[in-house]
Amino acid sequence: MANVTNNRPLSPHLQIYKLIPTMAMSIVHRITGGALYFGTILVAWWLIAAASGQAYFDWVNAIYGSFIGRLILFGYTWALVHHMLGGLRHFMWDLGYGFEKHFSTKLAKATLVASICLTVLIWIVGYIVR
Template sequence: MSASSPAKSERPLSPHLQVYKLIPTMAMSIVHRITGGALYVGTLLFAWWLIAAASGPDYFATVNGFLGSWFGLLVLFGFTWALIHHMLGGLRHFVWDLGYLFEKHTATKLAWATLAGSITLTLVIWIAGAALQ
C-alpha cells in the first residue's frame, strides 16, 4: 500500500436506521417524540379556544363551530391520544430512570402496554365525555 492512498474499510462508517430492525421499544420512542411535537399544535389550539372565549361570544361561537366540526373533533381526538400516549411514555421512561423494567421481554411488554393503554384511555375519555353531554 502506498502512503498516498488511505486504507479502505469495508464496514460502514456509522450505522443508519436501515441497519436496525424496528422493535416495539424503538417504535414507541419514535412515537413519543412525534406526540411531543403534536402536543405543541394541540396546545396552540387550546390557547386559540381560550383567546376566543375571552374575545366575545361571536368569535367564541366561530372557534367552537370549527372545533365541533367532524374535522375539529378528529383533531381533538388525535390531541387527546397524543397527550395520553406521551404521558404514558413519560411514565415508562421515569420507571426506567429509576432502574426498573429494563429486561428485554419486560421492556417490550411495557411498550405494547403504552400503546394499548393510550388507545384505551383515549376511548374511555371520549365515551365518558359523550355520555355526559
C-alpha cells in the same frame, strides 16, 4: 491517495437496526411531544376565543365541532395520553426498573394499547357528560 473510508465501520442507522416495539414507541413519543406543541396552540386559541366574546367563541366551537375539528381533537387527546404514558415509562427507567428485554417490550406494547383505550374512554365519558 488511499481511500481511508473503506476501513471505517459504518455508523448504525434505521436501515441496519430491526424495528422493535421499544424503538417504535421511542420514536412515537418524540412525535407526540412535537404534536403537543401544535395541539396546545389549539387550546390557547379556544381560551382566547372564550375571552373574546360570544360570537368568536361560537365560531371557534363550530370549527372544533366539525368532523375535521373533532378528528384533530381526538388525535390531540391521543397524543397527550400516549406521551404521558411514555413519560411514565421513561420515569420508571430513570428509577432503574423495567430494563429486562421481555418486560420492556411488553410495556412498550401496553403503552400503545393503553393510550388508545384511555383516549376512547375519555371521549366516551366526554360525550356522556355532555
